Amino acid sequence: MLSRTADHLFWMSRYIERAENLARLLDVTWQMSLVPQSEEAANQSWAAIIALNSLEEAYAAKYDTVNGENVLRFMVSDHDNFSSIYSCLRMARENAHAVRGTLTTEMWETMNSTWLEAREKSFEQIVNAGVGDFFEWVKLRSSLSRGTTLGTLLQDEAFHFIRLGTLLERADNTARILDVKYHVLRPHGEEEEATDFYQWGALLRSVSAFEVYRKVYRDVITPERVAELLILNSDMPRSLRFCLNGVVKNLELLSNNHSGETLRQAGQLYSQLRYGRIEDILKDGLHEWLTDFMDRIYLIGNGISKDFLVPMDEAA
Amino acid sequence: MNFYNEMYDADGGVREHYKRYEAWLKETPPERIERKRAEADLAFHRVGITFAVYGEEAGKERLIPFDIIPRVIPSKEWKAMERGMRQRVKALNMFLWDIYHDQEILKAGKIPAEQVLDNAQYRAVMKGVDVPAGIYAHIAGVDLVRAGAGEFYVLEDNLRVPSGVSYMLEDRKMMMRLFPELFARHKVAPVQHYPDMLLEKLRAVAPQGITDPTVVVLTPGAYNSAYFEHSFLAQQMGVELVEGRDLFVKDETVYMRTTQGPQRVDVIYRRIDDDFLDPLAFRADSALGVPGILKAYQAGNVTLSNAIGTGVADDKSIYPYVPEMIRFYLGEEPILNNVPTYMCRKKDDLAYVLDHLGELVVKEVHGAGGYGMLVGPASTREQIDKFRQLLLAKPDGYIAQPTLALSNCPTFVEEGIAPRHLDLRPFVLSSGKCVNMVPGGLTRVALTKGSLVVNSSQGGGTKDTWVLED
Structure with missing residues (x-):
């Protein structure tokens, strides 16, 4: 397969997955903001989203104050913000457009109509119809992309690059959601507060893991178990371990003469998840652990780019 | 002017081959037709069968209007057209071989040598290059129009990178x-089966000794006006769609950059003009091309389709000589008519043209896409005066033809169903002795009342084209 084609497929799937996860993160933040709390605490959660995407400067250039409405407007509909859901859907469609012949008709039509619909939605319309509905819509369109991919695409290289993009992006995003929310929630320490249940519940729901949690633990919600579920569970489709397992598998299927080192890095990271214990991870501080994890995901992404996607030297 | 209507005869009766369709149209409730037309619009948008228009906002995509009243051609008529196009394209390919080799036709004085050799489209780099099977234009788009008495004329032969075949296929699907x-x-x-036929032709002209050739489609990129078609054809043929930057040349051999390392490429269906193909040989500022590809081509290590230098044969200043080519190479009389053409480079012709600007169609010799032309009867005095100046300044840049009474066909427009003018572009595929085409082609229709310009860049639409089997 052409390196450029692989590059477009990889980024197409990353952008659609990014849009979905961003919708999930904004959704949970918005839901949490509905639970009675101080205005300061609420605005802190919104600020964390901006910080998480390293968008402080771009945000400050447009808005003086951090509050729910501004952050939502900035992260949902802002055309200049390359990290907004709008921009992610546009980039997903642009990448798809560049390789539309490699996609099945169903996949292309899904990508294209997602973009055409997104383009028509102004922020005011989204708010009037309920932001929750919009987030549901984004998740649904992402599911549809995944579904048409699974249901119609030949499982060759193209498929593996798409899966690779999806899983790598999701690993990064789940880590981010956990990082930002865990810290907002954690300061209560051992003192249980009634709101905590709702807050943790919302976090779990944001990664579609509320029912999963009940099924796996059949017990009350505790922060440690939430972390364990989202990091180490082998069967939860949005857990870090699940994602890394898929990254390694797809990398093995795609391997070429240059890709050994990237595969080793991915395999090593997966092993830590495969054989790790949540006590050890929490002992050194979850934030530190997650930061290191995201750095390593970034390196693996670079490795994939170098090994497969960026045109190789002619002498190669 | 007397126009030939494709559906109705001069007395208003329905022509035999349109009878069933006409009956269907009458008995189908207008609401159902309306609903279906809306459905078609929506589907074309969703599928993204769009077309980028030069000069409009960058990256903006527009739908080509699709009309649900088909253009119907009876089998007998089609068979004659088919024979005519086969003959014509055969002669054009022989002409191209000749002018890049022994130049017999020039020696015989059938065409003034300087007309060919000084033509901007004549590529001296192609002299003596033996292209596989002697075929230069593997894909030709012959534009046919029907005039007042129902006879067909060839308006032009598109031998460079003719486009539109994807609309033919999508219109049928729709x-x-x-x-x-x-x-x-x-x-x-x-x-x-067009993509199948195309792939077969492309494989058949692979460089010598290659038994299982790798074929690719070369596109200028996603922002090109015909990108949909490039990607569509690559997908339908199951071959890679590449851009210039995906290819490189090493040891006079072309490779594409893949995730598994370099892979040799044998046949390139290129949708890029000659000028942009190779920055080392043609326009140095081209970022779309592949440096060194001309050398690889001259060495016979890769086949370009169409060949380099075909533009000289579809040039409007060469067009008047095509009947002569047919007689010279094939010893046959032309089956299809040529439109009488005044060459403004000739003094007498120029004088006639200047006197009759109001009745003629004037075209730039190197123009395409309906840009840079004057349709006398439909033009204002200012437009005509502007062309008079252009003609006087550069007479050899223009030709003129009588304004043909292009046939029309009932078409859905805002005020209901009304006759609109149309043309037909069949796609003629050649490899070796075989010249084939799928029945019909792309019918383009001018949607503006009275307009004779059918190009999609000028607001034209398309119709499905039916060749009825007996």
């Missing part, structure tokens, strides 16, 4: 989806 019952009532000759 018609079958919207009105399956129509296909049960008519024996419409199928066209969907």
Whole structure:
């Protein structure tokens, strides 16, 4: 397969997955903001989203104050913000457009109509119809992309690059959601507060893991178990371990003469998840652990780019 | 002017081959037709069958309007057209071989040598290059129009990178989806095997010794006006769609950059003009091309389709000589008519043209896409005066032809169903001795009342084209 084609497929799937996860993160933040709390605490959660995407400067250039409405407007509909859901859907469609012949008709039509619909939605319309509905819509369109991919695409290289993009992006995003929310929630320490249940519940729901949690633990919600579920569970489709397992598998299927080192890095990271214990991870501080994890995901992404996607030297 | 109507004869009766369709149109409730037309629009948008228009906002995509009243051609008529195009394209390919080799036709004085050799489209780098099977234009788009008395004329031969075949295929798909019952009532000759036929031709002209060639489609990129078609054809043929930056040349051999390392490429269906193909040989500022590809081509290590230098044969200043080519190379009389053409480079012709600007169509010799032309009868005094100046300044840049009474066909427009002018572009595929085409082609229709310009860049639409089997 052409390196450029692989590059477009990889980024197409990353952008659609990014849009979905961003919708999930904004959704949970918005839901949490509905639970009675101080205005300061609420605005802190919104600020964390901006910080998480390293968008402080771009945000400050447009808005003086951090509050729910501004952050939502900035992260949902802002055309200049390359990290907004709008921009992610546009980039997903642009990448798809560049390789539309490699996609099945169903996949292309899904990508294209997602973009055409997104383009028509102004922020005011989204708010009037309920932001929750919009987030549901984004998740649904992402599911549809995944579904048409699974249901119609030949499982060759193209498929593996798409899966690779999806899983790598999701690993990064789940880590981010956990990082930002865990810290907002954690300061209560051992003192249980009634709101905590709702807050943790919302976090779990944001990664579609509320029912999963009940099924796996059949017990009350505790922060440690939430972390364990989202990091180490082998069967939860949005857990870090699940994602890394898929990254390694797809990398093995795609391997070429240059890709050994990237595969080793991915395999090593997966092993830590495969054989790790949540006590050890929490002992050194979850934030530190997650930061290191995201750095390593970034390196693996670079490795994939170098090994497969960026045109190789002619002498190669 | 007397126009030939494709559906109705001079007395207003329905022509035999349109009878069933006309009956269907009468009995189908208008609401159903309206609904189906809206459905077609939506589907074309969703599928993204769009077209980028030069000069409009960058990256903006527009739909080419699709009309649900087909252009119907009876089998007998088509067979004659088919023979005519086969003959014509054969002669054009022989002409191209000749002018890049022994130049017999010039020696015989059938065409003034300087007309060919000084033509901007003549590529001296092609002299003596033996292209596989002697074929230069593997894909030709012959534009046909029907004039007042029902006779067909060739308007031009597109031998460089003719486009539009994807619309032909998508229009058929759309018609079958919207009105399956129509296909049960008519024996419409199928066209969907075009990509198969194309792939077969491309494989057949691979460099010598290559038994299982790697074929690719070369596109200028996603922002090109015909990108949809490039990607569509690559997908339908199951070959890679590449851009210039995906290819490189090493040891006079072309490779593409893949995730598994370099892979040799044998046949390139290129949708890029000669000028942009190789920055080392042609325009140095081209970022679309592949440095060194001309050398690889001259060495016979890769086949370009169409060949480099075909533009000289479809040039409007060479067009008047095509009947002569047919007589010279094939010893046959031309089956299809040429439109009488005044060459403004000739003094007498120029004088006539200047005197009759109001009745003639004036075209730039190197123009395409309906840009840079004057349709005398439909033009204002200012436009005509502007062209007079252009002609006087650069007479050899223009030709002129009588304004043909292009046939028309009932078409859905805002005020209901009304006649609109149309043309037909069949796609003629050549490899070696075989010249083939799928029945029909792309019918383009001028949607503006009275307009004779059918190009999609000028607001033209398309119709499905039915060749009815007996």
